[in-house]
Amino acid sequence: MDLRLTDKKVLITGSTSGIGFEIAKRFLEEGASVTINGRSDDNLQNALDRLKESFPDSSVNGIVADFRNPKAHESVIKLLPEVDILINNVGIYASKTFDETSDQDWEEMFQVNVMAAIRLSRHYLPQMKKTGWGRILFVSSECAQLVPEDLIAYSTTKAALLALSRGLAQTTKGTEVTVNAIIPGSTLTEGAKIFLQQQAEKENKSPGKISEEFFQEARPSSLLQRFAEPKEVADMALFLSSPLSAATNGAAIKVDGGSIPGIF
Ligand SMILES: NC(=O)c1ccc[n+]([C@@H]2O[C@H](COP(=O)([O-])OP(=O)(O)OC[C@H]3O[C@@H](n4cnc5c(N)ncnc54)[C@H](OP(=O)(O)O)[C@@H]3O)[C@@H](O)[C@H]2O)c1
Structure with missing residues (x-):
C-alpha cells in the first residue's frame, strides 16, 4: 500500500529508541523526511548513524531537547519551524505507589508526557492549518484506561493526552488537518x-x-x-499519519492487543 508519505516532513519526539525509533524507520521506508529527538548528543548520533546505515539515501536529522526542561520546545521550533506531521511520542514512567510519588515526580511526568506535546502542538497546529494539511498524533497508553496502581501518575498523563487530542481535533473542523491518538499496550x-x-x-x-x-x-x-512488537505499533502510527486516514479525526485508536475491555 502506498501511504503517500514521500517528502512529508515529520517530527517524532523521544525517538532515539523504542516505539519512536521504529516509527522513524517506517517513515524513512516510506520516503518521508524525518527529525528524531532525544536527550543527549551521543544517543542521538548513535540513532542517526543506525538510521543512515539502513536508509542511506534518506533525509533524516535530529534535535537534542530534554522535555523535562519547560523551554526545550523552543529550540526544536527554532530548528524546525514547520512540519507536516507531528508525532507526540515522548513519554516517561516510574513504577511507584501513589504515596511514594512526589510533587516533583508528578511535575516531571507532566512536563515530559503532556506539556511537551501541548507546547509543540500549540506551535505546529496553526502552521498546519495555514499550509492546508497536517497530522498530529499523540501516543497514549493502555494505562490511561487500565490505570495500574503503581502507575497512577503515568496513567493520568496518558488520559490527559486523550482529552487533549480530542479537543484539538475539534478545532480542525473543515480543514485537511487531523489530530488522533493511539493507545499502545505493552510493547x-x-x-x-x-x-x-x-x-x-x-x-x-x-x-x-x-x-x-x-x-x-x-x-x-x-x-x-x-x-506487541514496536513495528506493530509503528504501522498504526504510519497509517494515521498518512493522507489515507483523512476520515479518521478525533479518534483514539487502540493498539493494545485487546487489553482494554469494551467495544469502543
Ligand atoms: N513500551 C510500552 O510498552 C508502551 C506501552 C504503551 C505506551 N507507550 C508509550 O509509547 C511512547 C514510547 O514509549 P517507549 O517504551 O518506546 O519509550 P522508551 O523506549 O522509554 O523511549 C525512550 C525514548 O524517549 C527519549 N526520552 C526519554 N526522556 C526524554 C526527555 N525528557 N526528553 C526527550 N526525549 C526523552 C529517549 O531518548 P534518550 O534516551 O536518547 O535521551 C528515547 O528516545 C511513550 O509515550 C510511552 O508512554 C509505551
Missing part, C-alpha cells in the same frame, strides 16, 4: 527487554516465562497475551 521495546532480562535473572526464570507470567498476572485482559 517489546529495548526497555521492556531489559526489564524482562533483569526479572529473569532475579527470579531464576527465562525471559519468556517472565513475559508469560506478566500477561497472566498483570494483563489478564490482553487478548494478544504477548508483548
Whole structure:
C-alpha cells in the first residue's frame, strides 16, 4: 500500500529508541523526511548513524531537547519551524505507589508526557492549518484506561493526552488537518527487554516465562497475551499519519492487543 508519505516532513519526539525509533524507520521506508529527538548528543548520533546505515539515501536529522526542561520546545521550533506531521511520542514512567510519588515526580511526568506535546502542538497546529494539511498524533497508553496502581501518575498523563487530542481535533473542523491518538499496550521495546532480562535473572526464570507470567498476572485482559512488537505499533502510527486516514479525526485508536475491555 502506498501511504503517500514521500517528502512529508515529520517530527517524532523521544525517538532515539523504542516505539519512536521504529516509527522513524517506517517513515524513512516510506520516503518521508524525518527529525528524531532525544536527550543527549551521543544517543542521538548513535540513532542517526543506525538510521543512515539502513536508509542511506534518506533525509533524516535530529534535535537534542530534554522535555523535562519547560523551554526545550523552543529550540526544536527554532530548528524546525514547520512540519507536516507531528508525532507526540515522548513519554516517561516510574513504577511507584501513589504515596511514594512526589510533587516533583508528578511535575516531571507532566512536563515530559503532556506539556511537551501541548507546547509543540500549540506551535505546529496553526502552521498546519495555514499550509492546508497536517497530522498530529499523540501516543497514549493502555494505562490511561487500565490505570495500574503503581502507575497512577503515568496513567493520568496518558488520559490527559486523550482529552487533549480530542479537543484539538475539534478545532480542525473543515480543514485537511487531523489530530488522533493511539493507545499502545505493552510493547517489546529495548526497555521492556531489559526489564524482562533483569526479572529473569532475579527470579531464576527465562525471559519468556517472565513475559508469560506478566500477561497472566498483570494483563489478564490482553487478548494478544504477548508483548506487541514496536513495528506493530509503528504501522498504526504510519497509517494515521498518512493522507489515507483523512476520515479518521478525533479518534483514539487502540493498539493494545485487546487489553482494554469494551467495544469502543
Ligand atoms: N513500551 C510500552 O510498552 C508502551 C506501552 C504503551 C505506551 N507507550 C508509550 O509509547 C511512547 C514510547 O514509549 P517507549 O517504551 O518506546 O519509550 P522508551 O523506549 O522509554 O523511549 C525512550 C525514548 O524517549 C527519549 N526520552 C526519554 N526522556 C526524554 C526527555 N525528557 N526528553 C526527550 N526525549 C526523552 C529517549 O531518548 P534518550 O534516551 O536518547 O535521551 C528515547 O528516545 C511513550 O509515550 C510511552 O508512554 C509505551
